[in-house]
Amino acid sequence: MTVTQLTSQEIQDLGKVGVLFGGRSAERAISILSGSGVLNALKSKGVDAHAFDPAERSLAELAAERFDRVFIALHGRYGEDGSLQGALEQLGIPYTGSGVMASSVGMDKITTKIVWLAHGVSTPKYAIIDDDTNLDQVVMELGLPLIVKAPLEGSSIGITKVSQRDELQAAIELSRQYDTRVLAEQFIEGREFSVPLLGTGPDARALPIIEIVAPEGNYDYQNKYFTDDTQYHCPAPLNAATTEAIQREVEKAYRALGCEGWSRVDVLLRESDGKFFLLEVNTSPGMTTHSLVPMAARAEGTSYEELCVQILRSASLKIGTNKEKA
Numbered sequence: 464m465t466v467t468q469l470t471s472q473e474i475q476d477l478g479k480v481g482v483l484f485g486g487r488s489a490e491r492a493i494s495i496l497s498g499s500g501v502l503n504a505l506k507s508k509g510v511d512a513h514a515f516d517p518a519e520r521s522l523a524e525l526a527a528e529r530f531d532r533v534f535i536a537l538h539g540r541y542g543e544d545g546s547l548q549g550a551l552e553q554l555g556i557p558y559t560g561s562g563v564m565a566s567s568v569g570m571d572k573i574t575t576k577i578v579w580l581a582h583g584v585s586t587p588k589y590a591i592i593d594d595d596t597n598l599d600q601v602v603m604e605l606g607l608p609l610i611v612k613a614p615l616e617g618s619s620i621g622i623t624k625v626s627q628r629d630e631l632q633a634a635i636e637l638s639r640q641y642d643t644r645v646l647a648e649q650f651i652e653g654r655e656f657s658v659p660l661l662g663t664g665p666d667a668r669a670l671p672i673i674e675i676v677a678p679e680g681n682y683d684y685q686n687k688y689f690t691d692d693t694q695y696h697c698p699a700p701l702n703a704a705t706t707e708a709i710q711r712e713v714e715k716a717y718r719a720l721g722c723e724g725w726s727r728v729d730v731l732l733r734e735s736d737g738k739f740f741l742l743e744v745n746t747s748p749g750m751t752t753h754s755l756v757p758m759a760a761r762a763e764g765t766s767y768e769e770l771c772v773q774i775l776r777s778a779s780l781k782i783g784t785n786k787e788k789a
Contacts, residue, residue: 468509469772477510477775478531481556483547485516488539489620489641497750498536504771505534517541522550532557532778534771535747539616543747544570552782559774561746562781565721569746572614572646575720579741582719584712587731587740592635592645601647602628610648613641624650648742653734656699658713659748659756661773663723669710670759672730674699695755697762705732709739716741724777727756 469477482505484498485491498514505512515525517537533551535558537543545567551558561569568574579586590601592611602609611634613621621641623634638645655677659670676694699706713728727748732739748756750771760770 474509480510480512481515481530481533482512482536483515483533484536485518486537486542487518488541490538494538500750501534501536501771504768508768508772526554530556534559534775536750538747557778557780559778560724561722566746569720569744570615572743578719579716584716585740587649587651590647592647598631605649608650610650611638612646613638614644614646616641651731651733651740654732656730657727657755659727659759660717661725667714667717669713671698671762673697673755673759697758722746725774
C-alpha cells in the first residue's frame with residue numbers, strides 16, 4: 464500500500480515528535496512493539512519523529528529534547544497511570560491520550576468500576592480482597608467460576624480463572640506478585656468484544672466493535688500478542704440494535720472517566736440473557752500488528768499510518784491554562 468506523505472505545512476505543524484515507548488512496567492515488551500510500529504508509521508508519513516524510552520533516559524533529557532508533542536505508546540505503570548502525564552503537564556509538552564486523572568482512574572480496575580457504577584454503567588459484580596477478607600463470603604457472593612485480577616496490570620498479566628474454591632488462594636498469591644490489592648470479579652459466560660474509541664467529550668465516538676474468539680476461550684498474554692490462533696471479527700457479527708447499544712454504553716463509560724484522545728473498552732456479552740458488561744478501559748491501547756484499535760480503524764478505511772497521525776494530531780495539555788500552549 465502506498466503511504467501518502469503529509470504536506471510540508473502539516474509536518475511543520477506537528478513539529479518535532481517524541482514517541483515514548485518501552486518504560487519500566489510489566490508490559491515493556493509489548494510497549495516496544497507498539498512504539499516501534501508508531502515510530503515507523505510516523506516516519507513513513509514524513510513526520511520528524513524520534514524514539515524515547517523513559518526507562519533509559521531521564522525527564523531532564525526529555526525536556527532537553529524540546530519535543531513539540533509526544534505520542535505515548537507506553538503501557539501499564541509509569542506510562543498509562545497518570546504519572547508520566549503529570550510530568551508532561553509540568554514540562555508543558557502536549558501528549559496523546561487521556562490526562563492525569565482519567566489515566567490514573569482508568570489504570571485502576573477497581574476505581575474504574577466505582578466510577579462506572581455511579582454513572583449506571585453495567586460492569587460485573589466484584590469484591591476487593593485483602594488479608595481480612597472472608598474468602599468463603601466472596602465465593603458465595605460472586606459464585607464459581609470467578610476471575611481474580613491484579614487491578615493495576617494489563618495485557619492479562621496476573622489474571623486467573625478460578626473454578627474451584629481450593630484454587631482461590633493460589634490465584635490471589637499470583638495477583639499479589641503485581642499488586643497489593645486483589646480484585647475478584649463475577650465470571651461472565653459469553654462472547655468477548657473490544658471497542659476502540661477516538662475523540663474527546665461530545666465528539667468521542669466508538670469505532671467498529673471487534674469480537675475476539677480465542678483458543679478455548681482463553682484470551683491470555685500469549686494469545687493476545689504472539690500467536691495467530693485467536694480469531695478477530697470486525698465489525699463484530701451483532702445485530703444493529705445490540706451494536707448500537709454497546710457502542711453508546713462504551714461512549715458513556717469513556718466520558719464518565721474523562722478519557723480523551725483514544726482508548727479501548729473491553730466488553731462481555733452474556734450468553735444466557737444477552738446482557739453486556741464492561742470490564743475495563745485501556746487509555747493507552749496496544750499498537751502492535753495484533754492490536755485492536757488499528758483493526759477497527761482499518762474496518763472504517765483508515766490505515767495504520769493515518770491512524771497514528773490522527774492520534775498524534777489530538778495531542779494536547781489538559782490542565783488549566785496549559786491548554787493554551789498545545
